[in-house]
Amino acid sequence: MSTNRLISLMSEMAIFAKVVETGSFSETARQLGVTPSAISRSVTRLEQALGARLLQRTTRKLRLSESGKEVYARCVDMVNAAQAAMLVSSQFTPEPQGLVRVSVPKAVGRFVIHPHISDFLAKYPKVDVQLQLNDRYVDLIDDQVDLVIRITDHPPPGLMGRRLINIDHMICATPQYLARNGEPLHPHDLKAHNCIFLGEEPSDARWKFHQDSNRVSVSVHGRYAVNHTGARLDAVLNHLGIGSLPYFTAKEALQQGLIVQVLPKWIFRTNYCGAAWVLYPPTRHLPAKLSAFINFMAERLG
Incomplete structure (x- = not known):
C-alpha cells in the first residue's frame, strides 16, 4: 500500500478503534459529532482497503472478527502514538496552556x-x-x-x-451537645449517644478505634445518617450528635472552637482512610x- 493511501486511511483506522472502544456506531458518532451512517461508511472503506471483514454486525452489538482483533490492536497503537506525539509537542510550549x-x-x-x-x-x-x-x-x-x-x-x-x-478521620461534637449529654471517655460509651455516620454500608455504623495495642470496635446508633461530609458537619454543628468526619472537613470548625474532637487519645479508622x-x-x-x-x-x- 502506498504512503499516500496509508495516510488517507489513518482517520478510518482511528474511527474503527473508537467504534470498538464504544461498541456502537451511534455512540461513536455522538462523541465525534457526526452521523452513524458516516461512521459506518468509514469502517466499510477501511474493510474494503484491507480486503477483510473487521466487524461482525448484529442487531444488538458489534463483535470483532479474527482479523478485526489484529487490526484493532494496530489501530490502537497508532492512536497511542499520535497521542504521545501530542504530549511531546506540549513539552515545548513556553507556558502551560x-x-x-x-x-x-x-x-x-x-x-x-x-x-x-x-x-x-x-x-x-x-x-x-x-x-x-x-x-x-x-x-x-x-x-x-x-x-x-x-x-x-x-x-x-x-x-x-x-x-x-x-x-x-475523627469523631466530633459541639461543646453544647457534650455539655448536655456527657463526654465519652471510652469508645464503648458511644453506645449511649446519638451518632451521625455515613450510612452507605452496614459497616459504616461500626466504628473502629485503636490506642497502642488496644483495638475496639463499637456498633453505634443514631437518628441521622448521611453520605455527604458537608451535611454531616452541618448536623454536628446543629448539635444533633457525635459525627464521623474527615479532618479536612472538620478543620475550620475545630480551629474556631465550634466543635471539638471526641476521644482524642484514640485513633479513629474507617474504610476511607x-x-x-x-x-x-x-x-x-x-x-x-x-x-x-x-x-x-x-x-x-x-
Missing part, C-alpha cells in the same frame, strides 16, 4: 481541591480547569479525563501518581499544563 480535566471524589474536591482553584487559575491564565466531582470509579481513558484523584495506599499498577495529602493521590498514565513527557496543576496542588496541600 489548555484544558485540564480532573476527576475528584466529591468531598475531597469540595473541601480540599476547590478552595485552591482560583489561585491556580490566577497563576496560570492560559490554563482552564474542568473539575468533575463524583464518587464512582473513574477510568482515565474511558471517562476522558487527564488526572484522577483517588484515596488509596498506593497508585494502582499501570498508573503514575503523586501523593497529595493524608486523609485522616488513606492518602489522596493524583494519578495519570505513565509517560516520559507529561504536558506542561498537567505538571503545573500537580505541582501547584502538591505544594499547597503539602
